[in-house]
Amino acid sequence: MKRTLEQLEIIEELVSRDMEEMLVHGSRQFRMxxxxxxxxxxxxxVLYSHWHEELELLFVVKGSIQFHVGQDKFSVHSGEIVLIQPNLLHSASREGREEIVFYAVLVHFNFVSSLENDLIQQQYILPLFLQKRCYPKLITREMDQELKLFSLLEGVRDIYQQEPQGYELLVKARLLEIFYLLEKVAVEGTDETLRRSNAGQNSLLAKKMLGYVQQNYSKHISLTEMSKQVNMSPSYFCRFMKKQFDLTPMDFLNEYRISEAVTLMETTDKKIMEIAEMTGFCNINRFTEIFKKFYGYTPKSYRNAIRDKVENIDCTVRRDTDL
Structure with missing residues (x-):
């Protein structure tokens, strides 16, 4: 597989019905x-809501991003790292207007596991991949002054891209060194275990809701219909969505509809009124109101700006692009 820098164009079918990412990370013989x-x-x-089997170490080299990982929400700036353990629902949006550039290192359990369930696997690999120990989701620049993880991740990126002789060994060695350093900031405890158990159940419900919205956003959906999908009362469902996504249920639905509308505006010549109907808005005025709330532009202004800058703007929104 060629591992040069490249950008992936917008693709609609990136996640399954339960919001598992469908992109392939690595190969069967090289699972990272x-x-x-x-x-x-x-x-x-910046990053659509999704989850995957791989452990992800994401490091930001430019810009500021608002991350939502599990039930935690935090800001990430250049020079900082996000640790996303396997099967955790996560998403991100921008902070400020600066261009954003980040890299993601994704590692499957099979890439670092042992043929036998040895001491290393039991004490270090399994706790990290099965969330049996608490690791910080955000590694700030201050924390990294001691850990030096950022430079190690840059090294993994460069080795992966340049492919020197035996690079596969070196990549694996660097990753194990990173895991060793993560052990310095790991925490164990029954309270944390219980919290993670509850968070896991909430994450499953959140994935179910995401799948429902993905399949039905073009239709009329009421708050009651949404709450029935996860067997909650409307009032409890509102609190659940606020905690999981920091949005009301209807804002969550409208944000997804708008993201689909933007994809259609950027990739098709369909009329704005047609796009509004296709994405579940009852009329063009409501579509314009909601669009401006999320993007700060009217739909027409946004499309004109896209057309004016089509030669200079690469409309990429994370979509995990291979090096």
């Missing part, structure tokens, strides 16, 4: 990969 994402200043979407 490195991706680069560049988000122009015009794009608000």
């Amino acid at each position: 990969s490195v991706h680069m994402t560049q988000v122009p200043s015009m794009n608000n979407s």
